[in-house]
Amino acid sequence: MTLHDREESELEFGRVLAFSDGVFAIAITLLVLSIDIPTVPEASNTLPLPEELWDVRWQVVAYFISFAVVGLFWVHHHRMLANLRGFDGTLMALNLVVLCFIALLPVPTELLGEYGNEAWGVWPYAVCMACVSLAMGAIFRYAHRNDLLREPPATPAALRAQQLRTLVPAVVFLLSAPMAFVSPLLATGMWALLLVTRYLIPAE
């Protein structure tokens, strides 16, 4: 399988981007399916919000968390692919691994929403997102080694910073998985760290 250069075959590169964005867009929209509307009995009709619907609130919270996480990873993915000079079969395969775990996310999101106070409601989500992070780190590593980056990091320090930044989410998610057995809430809280990490490590 030969390298497809971005300029020479813009259409084909564009199709990989469009396919990836499509999977991200569909997966992020399917998250809503993890919210189940219960049947509300007649007797609840006098309340401002029936108890049955109030019970759904954690599923809605899980939806918002998951939407933010997928959105953030889409931005990361968007930037990483924007920086590629071309792609080959290995990158395509690694990209499919990323998409595979992104598309799986509605399942752990439903677990998180319904059993977020149990360890096993939290760690599948953490493992799934760690796999996404590791696959994205592998894309960066492979693209750098095979000289496929448009603007490779200028200095070894910049390279290290960028690699670190790619790995931080993987480390956070992997640490949060055992943490879920101590406290599911604490594990979920660790994910909030991710929103801060882009300020922790100086950007390029």
Place this chain on the structure above:
Amino acid sequence: MTLHDREESELEFGRVLAFSDGVFAIAITLLVLSIDIPTVPEASNTLPLPEELWDVRWQVVAYFISFAVVGLFWVHHHRMLANLRGFDGTLMALNLVVLCFIALLPVPTELLGEYGNEAWGVWPYAVCMACVSLAMGAIFRYAHRNDLLREPPATPAALRAQQLRTLVPAVVFLLSAPMAFVSPLLATGMWALLLVTRYLIPAE
């Protein structure tokens, strides 16, 4: 995070547009999942339409309302982004907030279809759409303040008119939420106002 200019990185701007359009297209199509087809017993077979299916009519009506609302907001969103000169991280985040509530819409639509004669069947829809409107207003405001509009309003009056037009849906939806406790039908009727608002305020 730096500003991505539209002309310099058409591809990247295009990807944000495509991702947003994708989420709108998927969310508008998933609205159909809020219509549940009941099992029809054998005895109903002689009627032109069994009673069980006739009961679904309000869900179909809610589907049409919701499709019109999302379609209208897609047109708004389409125009707003067509008028952007570029985008940065903040716009991306605000855009994700818009998409987040658009993608959530199948849930309040299902509530509306099944419990549209109750206050709590109506106000979640109103609140969800008000959030969409407010986030879109924030995009316009931010883009104007940071000089990211392609064709900024020429006069202060034009600016005020445009801001007003962005806020009208938010106001209508926010007012309709408490109105739902007086009359769910009246609240839904207020949304019809939105179809008229583009004639209320002179266009650019």
Place this chain on the structure above:
Amino acid sequence: MTLHDREESELEFGRVLAFSDGVFAIAITLLVLSIDIPTVPEASNTLPLPEELWDVRWQVVAYFISFAVVGLFWVHHHRMLANLRGFDGTLMALNLVVLCFIALLPVPTELLGEYGNEAWGVWPYAVCMACVSLAMGAIFRYAHRNDLLREPPATPAALRAQQLRTLVPAVVFLLSAPMAFVSPLLATGMWALLLVTRYLIPAE
């Protein structure tokens, strides 16, 4: 709302196309949700195909019929929009009507698959597709009257032929609805006529 010319604002025209194609692609893929896999009890395990799965065959047939119909209409839609010189607010609205009934199609498809031997399992599908056809006819009529066609029909005869061709599906579907009360099978058979119509009327 002003006319957006195709050449001047290719991006915006492209976004409407992409959005429409997106809705078509999602609706055609969601048709699969109308096939429900039943739970198979242990006792059925010795058969080449358990009876419970064999019962699903009409739903699979309905899926194939519906996929062919949506595919055919996508091709029609594709060509019609490819022939537009530009679009305005009215065309956008008419286009949303087309998409609205296309996106609704998983519901009548499910009815068709489960109750295809009843009149009320067939006529909702016919009515839904007739609405799609009529809206597409309205797009052609409006575009022609407002001089928005790229290659308007050269002669009055060509115009008539093209209008006829747009209306044939609407007529077939509308006639099949009452026909369903005589024989559901015959009504479904009439739809097969559509695959032939492009040979009935000479193409441009």
Place this chain on the structure above:
Amino acid sequence: MTLHDREESELEFGRVLAFSDGVFAIAITLLVLSIDIPTVPEASNTLPLPEELWDVRWQVVAYFISFAVVGLFWVHHHRMLANLRGFDGTLMALNLVVLCFIALLPVPTELLGEYGNEAWGVWPYAVCMACVSLAMGAIFRYAHRNDLLREPPATPAALRAQQLRTLVPAVVFLLSAPMAFVSPLLATGMWALLLVTRYLIPAE
């Protein structure tokens, strides 16, 4: 129906590609719906993973298998269409047949995940994918015969190799269907051969 040349009508060719990619992207993401999360009773709360969730593991495995298969076929499809010089109505129809069986895949995937140890849990998947393969082979054959390939195989040997490579998946899937009645596991194992076939036959 006339031939649309790629260069002359890039937009229209692009729309067919985008529509196809859309269906692939949606179908691959809808595979996640074949995983059902069971209700976990209170008593299971002390385990690292409740038994009810552990039972879902084969559905997750089926998801991964199916994701890999669809991903692989998307890459094949991507390359085949990238090599087309243009398209006509027949190619459009054959392409719809490919998409039709790709979009159907969530159904046999669910069967595979839930009844993968039965013959009838495996052969529907094999038949569905064989149809995809045969339709893709038909696209290649038709495009070659009608001189629609951008870079037609230079030598008869290259043509034979390419035709063989297109047919290998069809043969593997067709053979695995009867094999499922001997051993469902063996049939599934045969599919793994597909990941190797690109190394079996020398690439162009």
